[in-house]
Amino acid sequence: MSSRTLRALALAATALITATALTACGGDDKDAASASGSGSAEASAIRLGYFPNITHTPALLGVNKGFFQEALGSTKLEAKTFNAGPAAIEALFSGAIDATYIGPNPAINGWAQSKGEGLKIIAGSTSAGAGLVVKPGITTAAGLQGKKIATPQLGNTQDVALRAWLKENGLNADTQGGGDVSILPQDNATILQAFAQGAIDGAWVPEPYYSRLQLESGGKVLVDEKELWPGGQFVTTHLIVTQEFLKKYPGTVKKLLQGHLKALDYIKADNTGAQKAANDQLAALSGKPLKDNILAASFQNLTFTADPIASSLFTSAQHAQDVGLLKPVDLNGIYDLGPLNELLKAAGRPEVSDAAA
Known part of the structure; x- marks a missing residue:
C-alpha cells in the first residue's frame, strides 16, 4: 500500500465510524507469519505511541523505567503521546509512528479503513476498568x-x-x-x-x-x-504495529515486546512501585498526577496482561454493528501473536490465543 494511500486512509479514520467504516477482508497472513518466525532484522529507531492515561500503564512504565530502551538496545525509542484513538491511527497510517498502545474500537476501525493491510495487534496490555x-x-x-x-x-x-x-x-x-x-x-x-x-x-x-x-x-x-x-475480562488497551514495520523489522518488534513483558512483570512484582512510576510519568506528561486514592482505586479495577482477550474484540465489533455504528467487518487476520507467543513459550509461560471464542 502506498504512503499516499495510507495518508488518505489516516484522514478517513478520523471520521465517524457510522460514516466511514468499510467492509474489510482479512489480510494475507503469510508474510506476517514469516515475520514472526526466525527473522531478526532491526530498525535504527522505533516510534511508539501511547496515551497519558492510567489504562496505558505498561507503556507509562516502559518509558519511565526504561524497560523499552533496555530491551531495544541500540535501536532508539522515540515515544510520542496522543489523547485519542483516531489521532493515533492517523499518525500510524501517515508514517509518523510505527506502533502504538490503543483501545479496541480504534484498532477495529483502522483495520477496516485499511482493508486489513494497515496494522496488526501483537499483544494485550490492559483489561477491564x-x-x-x-x-x-x-x-x-x-x-x-x-x-x-x-x-x-x-x-x-x-x-x-x-x-x-x-x-x-x-x-x-x-x-x-x-x-x-x-x-x-x-x-x-x-x-x-x-x-x-x-x-x-x-x-x-x-x-x-x-x-x-x-x-x-x-x-x-x-x-x-x-x-x-x-x-470479568475484556480488552481495554492493546499494542498494535504497522504491518510494514512488522515485516521489515521483526527483531525490533520482538524486542519491543520484551520491554512490554518486563513492564507487566514489574506491575506484578511491585504493584506499589508500579503505581508510583506510572503516576510520575503521568505528571511528567501532563503536570497532573492522580490523587493517591484515585490511583489505588484505578489499579484495583484494572488488570494488566499480555493476553489480548481476542474474543472480547470480536464481540465488541459485533456490538458496534448491532447498534449501527460499524458496518460488517471481517477481523480475520487482525492479530499476529507469533512474536509474543515465542517469548512466552521461551519463558515457560502459557501462550495466548487470537480465537474469536
Whole structure:
C-alpha cells in the first residue's frame, strides 16, 4: 500500500465510524507469519505511541523505567503521546509512528479503513476498568428513561458498550442524542465537570474517570462492565504495529515486546512501585498526577496482561454493528501473536490465543 494511500486512509479514520467504516477482508497472513518466525532484522529507531492515561500503564512504565530502551538496545525509542484513538491511527497510517498502545474500537476501525493491510495487534496490555456511574437515585436500567448519559466519544469503546447495554435492556438511543436515553459524547474532562454540576445524570467511562466520578462527585456504579464479560475480562488497551514495520523489522518488534513483558512483570512484582512510576510519568506528561486514592482505586479495577482477550474484540465489533455504528467487518487476520507467543513459550509461560471464542 502506498504512503499516499495510507495518508488518505489516516484522514478517513478520523471520521465517524457510522460514516466511514468499510467492509474489510482479512489480510494475507503469510508474510506476517514469516515475520514472526526466525527473522531478526532491526530498525535504527522505533516510534511508539501511547496515551497519558492510567489504562496505558505498561507503556507509562516502559518509558519511565526504561524497560523499552533496555530491551531495544541500540535501536532508539522515540515515544510520542496522543489523547485519542483516531489521532493515533492517523499518525500510524501517515508514517509518523510505527506502533502504538490503543483501545479496541480504534484498532477495529483502522483495520477496516485499511482493508486489513494497515496494522496488526501483537499483544494485550490492559483489561477491564470501565462502567456506568450514575446519580445515586438511579438504581435500574429503567431509571435511565429520559436521562442524559455521557460517553467519551461517539463510536468509541465505552460508547459502544453503553449503547449495546441499553439495547439489551429495551432502551434506545440515537446518534443525535435522542431516544429513550440521551447519549452525549464529550471528552472525559468535560464529563467530570458536567457530572459534578448536575448537567448529566451519569457516564460510561474508563479509569481513572470511572473512579473519579465515584470518589470525587458521589456517583454510584450502575454497571461494572467486567460483570458483563466472561471471567470479568475484556480488552481495554492493546499494542498494535504497522504491518510494514512488522515485516521489515521483526527483531525490533520482538524486542519491543520484551520491554512490554518486563513492564507487566514489574506491575506484578511491585504493584506499589508500579503505581508510583506510572503516576510520575503521568505528571511528567501532563503536570497532573492522580490523587493517591484515585490511583489505588484505578489499579484495583484494572488488570494488566499480555493476553489480548481476542474474543472480547470480536464481540465488541459485533456490538458496534448491532447498534449501527460499524458496518460488517471481517477481523480475520487482525492479530499476529507469533512474536509474543515465542517469548512466552521461551519463558515457560502459557501462550495466548487470537480465537474469536
